Amino acid sequence: MDFIVGLPRSKGFDAIMVVVDRLSKYGHFILIKHPYSAKSIADLFVKEIIRLHGIPISIISDRDPIFMSHFWQELFTRQGTHLKMSTTYHPETDGQTEVLNRTLETYLRCFSSKQQKVWAEFIPWAEYWYNTSFHASAHCSPFEVVYGRSPPSLVRFIPGETLVEAVAQDLKDRDEALTQLKFHLTRAQDQMTQYANVHRKSVEFQVGDYVYLKIRPHGQTSMPRKLHPKLSARYYGPYQIQKKNWRGGISITVANRCSNTSGVSCLST
Structure with missing residues (x-):
């Protein structure tokens, strides 16, 4: 569990709360805005996470003041949740969420470099595509792990199928977003692999490359x-x-x- 902060304001939001299940890799990208408190984040956690998945056995996070607060610690400890904090010099304890954060930031960067104030519009589809895409570690998508079946197929929009202009535009925008998401998810995962490989072997460039x-x-x-x-x-x-x-x-x-x-x-x- 972690936050992506420092984003330009979009539809009133300027941050994202990222929550990922360690077993299934299923992720939730939750829009938030400053100022927020331990109480408001806890309420949002109940609304968006516990409502769907129940009380977690444990939560891994960094040492953000929200997660270190007495309110947060007491609230979840009393509900039987074990809180695990990454150390200052070993933030990789929550490496799964860190990887997801970098992937999500890659999504946003690819979509929004020219129109940065519209990134919030892409978050629901980013979450959908992430959860319904194949993950090598699980040999299937997070959706399949959680629900035990393949995600329903989306019917692609064909221009001229509807005479309602607003519907046509919404479906066209959806398909364009999903096409970009598919491309950039693969690109982001490739970048993660390249980043890891750089630490294992030196990179050689040649004249003309x-x-x-x-x-x-x-x-x-x-x-x-x-x-x-x-x-x-x-x-x-x-x-x-x-x-x-x-x-x-x-x-x-x-x-x-x-x-x-x-x-x-x-x-x-």
Whole structure:
């Protein structure tokens, strides 16, 4: 259980409470807004989680002041829930939610880099697509684990099927969102795999390869600050590698001139 905060306000919301079941990987993306308290989050937890799944045996979270508050601790302890907190230097205790948060932020970044104040509209479909997509760890979707059956198939909209313009627009928007979600879910999962693999082996780039350049630290001087940093793209490009030097530095072409990077840590495929 965790929060995604620092988002631009959309439909009155500026944060997301992410709750994921450890067994099924089923996730809930719950819109919230500041200011919120332990009491308001607990009420929302009852409304959105306990109503559907019952009292949890345990909750893993970070040491957010909400979860460390006396109210939160007493409320759930008295209901038989064991509260487990990640330590300051080992936040991976709640790694499952951290991975889901990064995936969700990737969704939002891909959808909203140009229209950042509409991200809240995508959250219900993001939750739906996440829960009905295949997860390698479970060999099926979270939906199938929870309900014991495959999710119902969505009937794709065919233009001209309805004369009600508002209905046609809603269904068209839904299908476009789901198409993007499918693409970006796969992309996000691939990025998670690449991120893990980087820590296991070195990355080799060759002259002629096309790479993306990390916005930071370059973004401070060369990129316009028109977008909210939480949903802005993290890399820009692609650019072609022109040469490599013996120190490991890589030169690429940016805006028709050579730009030296400090190393492969600033690059991505």
